[in-house]
Amino acid sequence: xxxxxxxxxxxxxxxxxxxxxxxxxxxxxxxxxxxxxxxxxxxxxxxxxxxxxxxxxxxxxxxxxxxxxxxxxxxxxxxxxxxxxxxxxxxxxxxxxxxxxxxxxxxxxxxxxxxxxxxxxxxxxxxxxxxxxxxxxxxxxxxxxxxxxxxxxxxxxxxxxxxxxxxxxxxxxxxxxxxxxxxxxxxxxxxxxxxxxxxxxxxxxxxxxxxxxxxxxxxxxxxxxxxxxxxxxxxxxxxxxxxxxxxxxxxxxxxxxxxxxxxxxxxxxxxxxxxxxxxxxxxxxxxxxxxxxxxxxxxxxxxxxxxxxxxxxxxxxxxxxxxxxxxxxxxxxxxxxxxxxxxxxxxxxxxxxxxxxxxxxxxxxxxxxxxxxxxxxxxxxxxxxxxxxxxxxxxxxxxxxxxxxxxxxxxxxxxxxxxxxxxxxxxxxxxxxxxxxxxxxxxxxxxxxxxxxxxxxxxxxxxxxxxxxxxxxxxxxxxxxxxxxxxxxxxxxxxxxxxxxxxxxxxxxxxxxxxxxxxxxxxxxxxxxxxxxxxxxxxxxxxxxx
Numbered sequence: 282x283x284x285x286x287x288x289x290x291x292x293x294x295x296x297x298x299x300x301x302x303x304x305x306x307x308x309x310x311x312x313x314x315x316x317x318x319x320x321x322x323x324x325x326x327x328x329x330x331x332x333x334x335x336x337x338x339x340x341x342x343x344x345x346x347x348x349x350x351x352x353x354x355x356x357x358x359x360x361x362x363x364x365x366x367x368x369x370x371x372x373x374x375x376x377x378x379x380x381x382x383x384x385x386x387x388x389x390x391x392x393x394x395x396x397x398x399x400x401x402x403x404x405x406x407x408x409x410x411x412x413x414x415x416x417x418x419x420x421x422x423x424x425x426x427x428x429x430x431x432x433x434x435x436x437x438x439x440x441x442x443x444x445x446x447x448x449x450x451x452x453x454x455x456x457x458x459x460x461x462x463x464x465x466x467x468x469x470x471x472x473x474x475x476x477x478x479x480x481x482x483x484x485x486x487x488x489x490x491x492x493x494x495x496x497x498x499x500x501x502x503x504x505x506x507x508x509x510x511x512x513x514x515x516x517x518x519x520x521x522x523x524x525x526x527x528x529x530x531x532x533x534x535x536x537x538x539x540x541x542x543x544x545x546x547x548x549x550x551x552x553x554x555x556x557x558x559x560x561x562x563x564x565x566x567x568x569x570x571x572x573x574x575x576x577x578x579x580x581x582x583x584x585x586x587x588x589x590x591x592x593x594x595x596x597x598x599x600x601x602x603x604x605x606x607x608x609x610x611x612x613x614x615x616x617x618x619x620x621x622x623x624x625x626x627x628x629x630x631x632x633x634x635x636x637x638x639x640x641x642x643x644x645x646x647x648x649x650x651x652x653x654x655x656x657x658x659x660x661x662x663x664x665x666x667x668x669x670x671x672x673x674x675x676x677x678x679x680x681x682x683x684x685x686x687x688x689x690x691x692x693x694x695x696x697x698x699x700x701x702x703x704x705x706x707x708x709x710x711x712x713x714x715x716x717x718x719x720x721x722x723x724x725x726x727x728x729x730x731x732x733x734x735x736x737x738x739x740x741x742x743x744x745x746x747x748x749x750x751x752x753x754x755x756x757x758x759x760x761x762x763x764x765x766x767x768x769x770x771x772x773x774x775x776x777x778x779x780x781x782x783x784x785x786x787x788x789x790x791x792x793x794x795x796x797x798x799x800x801x802x803x804x805x806x807x808x809x810x811x812x813x814x815x816x817x818x819x820x821x822x823x824x825x826x827x
Contacts, residue, residue, distance in 0.1 A: 283311075283314070285314065285315065285318045285322075287322075287323050287326075287328075287329035287330075287332040287333050287336075288332055288333075288336060289336075290315055290318050290319055290323060290333060291333050291336045291337055291343065291347055291352055292336065292343065293311060293315050294312070294315040294316070294319065294350060294352060295343055295346035295347065295350070296311075297310070297311035297312045297315055298312065298346065298349075298350060299346070319333070319352070319355070323356075324355060324356070324359045325359075327360065327363045327407075327410070330356045330359040330360050330363075331356075331360060331410055331411070331413075331414075333352070333356050334353065334356040334357065334360065334414065334418060335413065335414065337352060337353050337356070337418070338414070338415045338417070338418055353418070353421075357418070357421055357422050357425050358425060360407075360411065360422060361422060361425045361426045361429050361431075362429070363407075364407045364411075364426060364431070365426065365429055365430075365431050404435055405435070405438055405439070405442070407439075408438065408439050408442040408443075409442070411439065411443075412439075412442055412443045412446045416443075416481060416484060419443060420484065420488055423436055423439065423440065423488060433490045433492060433495055434494075434495050436490070437489060437490060437492075437495035437496045438495075438496070440485060440488060440489050440496075441496050441497075441500050443485075444481075444482070444485050444500075444504065445500075447473055447478070447481060448473075448478055448481065448482065448504075448507055449472055450503065450506065450507040450510065451500065451503040451504070451507060475511050478507070478511050479511045479512070479513050479514075482504060482507060482508050482511070482513055482517065483513055483514055483517045485504070486504075486508075486517045486520050486521060489524075491520075491523075491524065493527045493528050494528060497531075498525065498528050498529075498531045498532045498536060499532075499533075499536060501521060501524050501525045501528075502525060502532070502536040502539070504521055505518065505521040505522065505525060505539070505554075506539055508521055509539070509542045509551075509554075510542055522554065522557050522558050522561060523561050525558050525561075526557075526558045526559070526560070526561025526562040526564075526565065527561065527562070527565055529558060529559065529561075529562040529594050529597070530562070530589075530590035530591075530593045530594050530597075532597065533597075534597065534600045534601060534604065537555055537597065537601045538550055538601070538604060539551045539554060539555075547610055548605070548608050548610050548611050548615075549605070549608045549610070550604075550605050550608070552605060552611065552615055552619060553615075555598075555601060555619065556615075556618060556619050556622065559594070559598065559619070559622050559623070560622065562594060563591075563622070563624070566590055566591060591624065591626075591627040592627055592628075592629065594623070594627065595623045595624075595627035595628045595633075596633060598619065598620075598622075598623050599623075599628070599633030599634050599636070599637055600633060600637075601619075602616065602619060602620060602633075602634070602637035602641075603633070603636050603637040603640055606637050606638075606640040606641040606644060607640060607644045608644070609644060609645065611641075613645075613648070613652055613655075613656065616641060616656075617655070617656065617659070620634065620637070620638075620659050621659065625661070628661075628664065629664070630664050630665070630666060630669075631660050631661050631664040631665055631669075632665060632666055632668075632669045634659060634660060635660050635665060635669050635673065638656055638657060638659065638660065639672075639676065639678065639679075641656070642656070642678040642679070643678060650680065653678075653679075653680050654680050654682065654683075657679060657680055657683045660683070662683070662686045662687050662689075662690045663690050665687065665690075667750065670687050670688075670690075673687045674687055674688055674757065675757075688754075688758075692751075692754065695747050695750060695751055695754075699744060699747050699748075699751075
């Protein structure tokens, strides 16, 4: 008597084929028995089909015989069919450490059906089972599932689970929210060698569909980081960078901080890789025709769905620049290239960029004045908030030209805001003069009036804040003017004061002497005038006598 099981039926079928144990030599021969057991028992069960498929890969000879007899193909198709269908509908014995099940699908307790249905987490119940296969059989299974119309995100989730099982570097930064691909301690396989991991990650890259959103961005960054560590093929690394770039708006700052694994070790983080990823993102999110980004205001920019990912990535890159800026080995052209790669319309505010530039200037004090100005030209002073303008006006690391521009635009912004507040208040005072009862639609107008009153109150508060800010700016300008006057004074100011005093006394003496001389001259002039008058009188008398 021969006992057939899922563990030995493949070997017996291959041996029977090799020995030509057909019906010609005896009724119910071994080929007939093994084929019947395969079709009626093994292929109808998920667990038995998986066990039979695993035995096909024990050796190359067995696999070649199993492929020739279509045993491998039949097991893979059976697994693909069962994975694409809810197992509770047919009561397939899928045991995952849970209770036993009856053929009807209910839970068995002590051999008695309880009527309770088993709970399956989701459509990923088969991930752990198929991850025990070798990759050549697993790849064939995934291709058959894809041809059967299984959703790409389900297949991609299984590939991610398989990768985390055999690539230990992916589990170091595991996403806590990614419950579908979380591995338990018993699911971890024996570690592969570095060469085997390199081949596996290259095959996973070929098998994974090139589509956005199928797997998490954290998983793709983990694949990319592992590929760089084990020196994978450059084509594989380039494909992974492109995949990450397609969904860069879903990444976090921690994901971008990839260490530099090159032999040169010029910088602490791999900035060049982030630059390439950003280029891929911008290539896939180009603005198609229509209005130019410069003609769109900030409100439309924030509400437009096509611009929101670019805005998120711009904020992410500004944060990344602030993290890598303290690296003294980070060259200025590299920093400039990454900062300039983000389009201007992607930054509604330049506060993050200003913070990154300030950190870079603080960590690189040896930059020349021209290099500082070249770096600060990236900042649009009109996009800085009041807090950033206040900090920039007092920042000694910025060039003087940038500080002047910041002060100018800040005062211009304050003036425009104050003028707008006064205009709104005047309009409100004029509107109060009209009677409310004679207006059409009294109910809607009353609601609009209440809204207008609230806006007026808010504007008044804003005006008070702006006035305080203007006074603060005037104080800062006066202090700066005093500092400039102090710097312009000469060290010998005290001696100059003494000389001025001496000169003042000399001028007083000279004026007194001049006044005395003028008095004596005037006296002499008066005496001379009396003598001339007497001579004239004598001449007159003589003329009368004659």
